[in-house]
Amino acid sequence: MLPLLFVAFIAALLIGFDVGYSMILAAWLGIRFKGGDAVDAAMMPLSMIAGVDSYSLVQVPLFILAGELMNRGGLTMRLIDWSMALVGRLKGSLGHVSILTNLIMAGVSGSAVADAVATGKPLIPAMKKEGYGEGFSGAVIAAGALLGPIIPPSIPMVVYAQLSSQSVVKLFMAGIVPGLLLAAGFLVICSITARLRRYPAREPVSFRDKVRATGRAGWALMMPVIIIGGIRFGWVTDTEAAVVAVLYALAVSLFIYRGVKPGELPKLLSQAGRSTAVVLFLLAAAGPFSWLVAESQINQTVIDGIQAISTNPIVVLILINVLLLLVGCIIEPLPAMIIFLPVLIPLGMQLGIDPIQFGAVVVLNLMIGLMHPPIGLLLFVVSSVGKVRLAPVMWGVLPFLGWALVVLALTIVFPPLTTWLPGHLH
Amino acid sequence: MLRLFESGLGLAARAFDWLIAALVAALVVIVALQFVDRHFVDTGVAAPDQYARVALIWLTFIGFALALRAAVNIRVDLIDARLPPRVRNALSAAYDAVILALSLLLAVKGWKLIEIGRDQERLGTVLTEAVPAAALVLACLAIVAFLALRLALRLMGREIPSHHEYVD
Numbered sequence: 001m002l003p004l005l006f007v008a009f010i011a012a013l014l015i016g017f018d019v020g021y022s023m024i025l026a027a028w029l030g031i032r033f034k035g036g037d038a039v040d041a042a043m044m045p046l047s048m049i050a051g052v053d054s055y056s057l058v059q060v061p062l063f064i065l066a067g068e069l070m071n072r073g074g075l076t077m078r079l080i081d082w083s084m085a086l087v088g089r090l091k092g093s094l095g096h097v098s099i100l101t102n103l104i105m106a107g108v109s110g111s112a113v114a115d116a117v118a119t120g121k122p123l124i125p126a127m128k129k130e131g132y133g134e135g136f137s138g139a140v141i142a143a144g145a146l147l148g149p150i151i152p153p154s155i156p157m158v159v160y161a162q163l164s165s166q167s168v169v170k171l172f173m174a175g176i177v178p179g180l181l182l183a184a185g186f187l188v189i190c191s192i193t194a195r196l197r198r199y200p201a202r203e204p205v206s207f208r209d210k211v212r213a214t215g216r217a218g219w220a221l222m223m224p225v226i227i228i229g230g231i232r233f234g235w236v237t238d239t240e241a242a243v244v245a246v247l248y249a250l251a252v253s254l255f256i257y258r259g260v261k262p263g264e265l266p267k268l269l270s271q272a273g274r275s276t277a278v279v280l281f282l283l284a285a286a287g288p289f290s291w292l293v294a295e296s297q298i299n300q301t302v303i304d305g306i307q308a309i310s311t312n313p314i315v316v317l318i319l320i321n322v323l324l325l326l327v328g329c330i331i332e333p334l335p336a337m338i339i340f341l342p343v344l345i346p347l348g349m350q351l352g353i354d355p356i357q358f359g360a361v362v363v364l365n366l367m368i369g370l371m372h373p374p375i376g377l378l379l380f381v382v383s384s385v386g387k388v389r390l391a392p393v394m395w396g397v398l399p400f401l402g403w404a405l406v407v408l409a410l411t412i413v414f415p416p417l418t419t420w421l422p423g424h425l426h
Numbered sequence: 427m428l429r430l431f432e433s434g435l436g437l438a439a440r441a442f443d444w445l446i447a448a449l450v451a452a453l454v455v456i457v458a459l460q461f462v463d464r465h466f467v468d469t470g471v472a473a474p475d476q477y478a479r480v481a482l483i484w485l486t487f488i489g490f491a492l493a494l495r496a497a498v499n500i501r502v503d504l505i506d507a508r509l510p511p512r513v514r515n516a517l518s519a520a521y522d523a524v525i526l527a528l529s530l531l532l533a534v535k536g537w538k539l540i541e542i543g544r545d546q547e548r549l550g551t552v553l554t555e556a557v558p559a560a561a562l563v564l565a566c567l568a569i570v571a572f573l574a575l576r577l578a579l580r581l582m583g584r585e586i587p588s589h590h591e592y593v594d
Binding site: 016018025044045046048054057236240272274277278281332335 | 483488494496499531
């Protein structure tokens with residue numbers, strides 16, 4: 001009976017019922033129809049509260065707020081100007097600018113959607129104006145924004161850490177090498193596309209102007225240095241890094257770049273609060289749902305099924321990744337993580353897969369889902385923000401998607417790509 | 427009567443919006459104080475992490491009630507978006523009814539937690555375990571009220587407002 005409820009839950013999801021309440025409904029039905037000793041339904045609110053009663057989750061609203069402040073405060077525009085001065089002379093430079101800006105922004109914001117909106121608004125119209133084609137213009141923004149949740153800080157990594165009881169800091173560090181590999185490959189794809197399609201180059205910028213642009217963007221450029229450096233060298237904890245990011249972004253936005261007025265702060269706080277609540281409610285709802293997963297022994301069924309195919313950790317990781325890529329075609333990354341990780345984490349542990357590598361691979365995989373058709377959220381975001389048609393963006397994103405899959409395969413086959421940096425933490 | 431209910435809920439939503447803005451601000455202050463306490467001077471605040479956790483619980487549940495009211499909660503609209511408007515509306519009404527019933531159940535069961543939690547201190551704080559439970563109950567009751575209004579408006583054939591506004 002209980003495994004059937006799991007199927008009913010997936011059906012409820014697919015017909016568009018709220019993801020969190022689908023989990024709560026499945027758990028309640030499980031309590032009602034469970035044989036043996038009765039379970040008090042008070043377990044549901046109790047486990048919902050416990051699901052978000054964690055200090056490490058405090059960084060979620062803080063990093064969201066830091067990202068909001070950065071975008072509203074003019075830090076993003078300074079980064080775009082700086083990237084333009086640095087790589088503007090390259091053919092198809094706006095593509096490089098997009099990747100470079102997103103790479104720096106990824107070191108502050110943990111949200112791909114926020115990054116896509118912030119860079120897409122000014123850059124997609126500029127690219128269209130220079131004749132880049134709407135497919136490439138939208139695709140390069142989507143690809144750049146993908147770096148947001150991979151390079152620390154990363155909200156999905158925080159959620160994974162919560163679900164698997166792993167160190168957030170180690171997971172943050174595990175994302176750096178794959179993130180840099182992604183960015184490097186994306187830059188190469190931009191160069192090749194620009195050459196093939198003969199995209200224009202901009203006028204070279206003098207050394208003095210480059211220094212000037214760097215000076216103007218200096219405050220924005222310092223942010224990822226402070227956050228990642230602070231965490232890496234143990235000056236701040238992950239949660240403290242989030243508050244440092246907020247206070248820094250607030251000070252720069254209010255007093256230096258003056259992009260935010262004090263009167264706008266309640267609105268920004270409220271927006272960050274709502275965005276946080278939508279994410280964290282899923283973790284709350286995962287509390288009763290975890291009971292159903294454990295009670296129905298669905299995780300053991302999945303573990304047995306996968307182990308019947310192979311017990312080789314790499315083969316199992318490949319199987320899990322194929323499964324998650326398919327899941328990513330219909331469910332957004334965070335809900336997918338919350339639904340499937342209670343099943344997959346025990347499997348990884350049973351096979352001796354490093355939990356940090358497993359976390360980095362899972363997050364990378366599900367984030368790739370943000371840009372693969374048919375429901376890649378980033379594709380819809382760039383299409384709406386940049387007013388470009390969806391179909392050309394879906395075609396344009398394919399080379400970037402291909403490289404992202406190569407990086408995913410590399411992180412599966414070479415564990416040091418994700419475990420080396422966390423192993424050198426102070 | 428319905429108009430009065432509608433404006434009352436509008437005021438409640440506005441108060442909730444201010445509350446979540448205040449909670450995010452409180453989180454910034456609490457974590458900043460903890461940072462100062464660890465690196466510079468003793469602020470004398472006991473168990474700031476516990477206060478931050480309680481604030482986060484309130485933020486999660488109250489914020490979600492507002493998100494549900496504004497229909498920005500997470501759902502998979504793969505099939506839903508392809509349905510004819512009439513079927514989609516009927517499904518939306520059915521979803522609202524199920525969520526309303528589940529929220530009522532959670533509020534009733536959550537009340538039990540408040541009663542039990544009243545006598546349990548939260549470690550190192552002046553709060554009891556009833557405080558986090560109260561967040562869930564209040565949010566569930568708000569969801570019940572928001573969805574009851576939405577269902578009533580649907581029944582009367584009136585347009586459902588989008589409620590995307592934030593505090594000014």
